[in-house]
Amino acid sequence: MINPNPIEIDREKGNFHYNTDYEFDAGVGLSEDVVKYISDVKREDEWVKDFRLKALNTFEKKRMPTHWATKDLENIDFDVIRYYLSKGQMPSRTWEEVPDDIKQTFERLGIPEQERKFLAGVEAQFDSEAAYSRMKDDLSEKGVIFVGSTEGLKEYPDIFKKWFGKVIPTSDNKFSALNSAVFSGGSFIYVPPGVKLEQPLQAYFRINAENFGQFERTLIIADEGSEITYMEGCTAPKFETSTLHSAVVELVALKGAKIQYVTVQNWSNNVFNLVTKRAMAHDESEVRWIDCNIGSRLTMKYPGVILRGRKARGEVLSIALANDGQHQDTGAKMVHAADETSSNVISKSVSIGEGRSTYRGLVQMPGHLKNCKNNTECDALLINSDSQTDTYPAITVQGEDHSVQHEASVSKVSAEQIFYMQQRGLSEADAMSMCVNGFVNDLIREFPMEYSVELKRLIDLEMEGSVG
Amino acid sequence: MSTLSVQNLSVNIDDKTILDNFSLEVPSGEVHAIMGPNGSGKSTLSKALAGHPGYEITSGTAKLNDTNFIGMEPDEISRVGLFLAFQYPIEVPGVSIANFIRAAIQSRMNDIKSFKAVDYYKALYQKMDDLGMDRKFTSRSLNDGFSGGEKKRCEILQMAMLDPKFCILDETDSGLDIDALRVVSEGVNAMRSKNRSFLVITHYQRLLDYIIPDKVHVMWEGKIVRSGDKELAKELETKGYDWIKQEIAA
């Protein structure tokens, strides 16, 4: 390994740009040396390095969960993955090398010119400084902390260390252990009590080489009575050579706080996207996961909420689109651990071509609690004769005080519906698109407006070619 | 101009012949009624003309003015100018009426950019008021949870907005009470002109008191067996379909 050059650290608090301009090569494959190297390069405190090494140990001991998950997981080769990418190693190509269909997608989705080159892998960085400098001032005035994971742990340990790794312990599953060993990038956010942010914070604001990386670690703490919406991902296809993305997102909503976390995922079709997302909701707080999964070869993601405080509320709204060669394996986990808590899960999936969508849910209500409620609705729409869907919810309720309702349905767009719409002049493809958009409409409306228009266009794009 | 000319049309469902050498002329500007007992092939006629994939046309032609539309895709037939008001309008959840009708209108436009939303909504609300439909219906999902009467009104609303040349009303009156019947009929009558023709398919004579036909045909086992003026409908009502059966046997 090459020794890193000295790092420029800008110690101005609240500053956006945490310089990561260094060149090195951690090579491929995973080992203690690689983990130590990552930690050294970031100049992390000793406790973080220890945390990473312990996690590596846990990762190696755990087996792949193929006893319940898809056997496709066995195709992940841990030895050929790069576990840390710096700016120098970012994959790049010329604009001419970018495939035509990607360029067309950018056009159809109306992606701004300046962003296209970044997304296509032609440029390694997207300079978002200018666009968001005003917001940055506004945030620092309010006392909001919005930094990357490395800076968060180094500069604000008194705030973040308390919750880091507590919502999702390292040993939760094999991939949270992996992330805990090699994480970098992601957002660490703290919102002070009573501060209600009107504008959503976006991962976009923190673009640098690490950020659309493979092992992001995000931790959001909303203090009492505060409100925040955070958005990550984008509808446009993102150029990737790495095949494994394993992020961890931890949310903490303290008393009366509200967190809304919006994700749109459209990774390319060679990516394994295995994410652990969980929130801890305290008294009277509210956490909402709003998720749209359109890309990747395999996505496994089960956003969860631990309803720890009285009257807390958790919601998961999820849309999944699975096309040829894709498997969207998503769901929700609601663990009720206090009285009068409520949870709501709405999941809609569309399987096109040979795509497969799976829903896995868990709802837990023990007997010593009172008055908890859950409502789950999962609907699947199958477009072509080879499309597949599975549903595996698990509901365990004890005690006489709760009420739980679960409904699931599988259907297709009927020939009669298509004929009806064609009789009014819509082509078969347009009719099909309209039905699919109608199917997911209620959920698309929950997404911030910036996304919902793009999402509709993206769904239309996916539908093309599915008919005839 | 909108003359419908059906010549020797034969239609099968699952290898069973339902329409057998069926012929019919509806000159431009006229309203013709078709009556017949259940199973006579009335619904098959309307679906087959509209290009429903479940109906196999084994021979014959159907022309709107000079265009033979047999064999075209249903949406092409619609753009040629044919409109079918369904007997059982299908529910399409999540798709609002406003968006649906707009998409249908835009599918006919050569230049979509010339579509003006303001004009569209103005026209839509006007027609809804005429039909006694609450304007809030625009955001409701197409036919989702609608009563029978609401569904039929929605069909007529679409017809009014799409300005077709030839309209087939497939048992539009079934399931309607007197008030709804009157409103729907007014909507249809308001669209009568010398450049538009109608084929009204009905089981009961009652509708024809409101939508007065120029000619009445009686269908039996896949063919037209009697034609006459509006008095024929009344005679049929009084004497029943058995009378026709006997007339044919004779």
Next chain:
Amino acid sequence: MIADKKVKPSSLKILSQEHFENFSTKHSWEPGWLVDLRKESWEQLKSIEENDLKNESWRFSPRSRFGYSQFNNITDSSDSPKFNQSSENPDIICDSVDNILLKHPDIVSCFTDAKGPNLGAIQTYQLINTYFNNGFFIKVPKQINENLRIEVDHCLPMSENVTFHRNFVTLEDFAELTIIETYSNDNHIHKGALSNLTHFKIGKGAKLNRILIQNSSRESSFYNLENFDLHADSSVVNVECYLGANQSRIETKGNLLESGSCFKNFSFVSANGEQLFDQRTEQHHLAPNCSSNLLSKNVLQDQSKAIFSGLIRVDPEAQHTNALQTNRNLLLSKEAEADSLPGLEILANDVRCTHGATTSRLNQEELFYLLSRGIKKKNAESLICLGFLEEILDKIPDENLAKKIRDLVCTHFN
């Protein structure tokens, strides 16, 4: 020597080689093919690994309550079951399996072709195949549809041991049968385990109405594995009432093999004390244009527990499938627990499949209304629960029988 990972034989007395050999000797009168079948099952039994017993098909289930380690012997149940037929027609075969083996040895294929539901209880399955000691055999020939009704009374001997029964019900084309099976607890000190494996083969156009009433002794264990194979245009209406036994593991599978078939399964559980009901079902659609409907309703008091796992599986060829599944649970106490695992695996696209599960407590408004009319709380609860279960009881064609079952449910509320 059997490797460490395998289930240790010495701790399970009936799993010892010695026991198997004794059993084989006693059953040496059986035809050769059957001896071979038992031996094959014995080999399979020995090769079951610990891990096989812990997987998804036992999720939420306290496996410790379903073992066989405490049993020493297999009961001789040559007196069970007893029959009551409504017809004198000699072509209808209805007899105990022991007798059938003696009188109709040509029924080999029934045994060799028969499959189990295969929903997780593999140890029980192989035990039954190895050690079954009687059961009932019913075969209704073509076209018999004279309101044939057969009652099977599984009166079990006093025992602290296991009983393994293998049962066969075959309906040939266009045959019709109503069968009522009862497991009663007249014998209060039956502390053993009853394990049943029943194979149903329903021919073209045939119709089966089957009612099962399980009210076994409170100290016993109950295993019921059933597999229904439905051929073209056949229909099965299966109603199961579970009231007894300390723990029950029930596996029911309906296979819609050919077009036009219809499988309906209605079951209820009324549990109190520490009763445990572990119910696993599967509706498997292999052919197009079939329908299935499964309804499971559970009423749970005290510290009782019910697990319901239901899978609707639709193969790629099974277009135009219509499948429903509903699980409804009423919890009447703080410690009662209901676990629901409704599942769907759909590989065909032109289908309508829905499943739903709800868990709640008694409607407080309803309860208050009854109390305000002077009705005691336990009685009020029993009335409301009976109302809740009425949807299932309604499916029992015999009103006298339905009344008997209602009375049994009431006894759970005293």
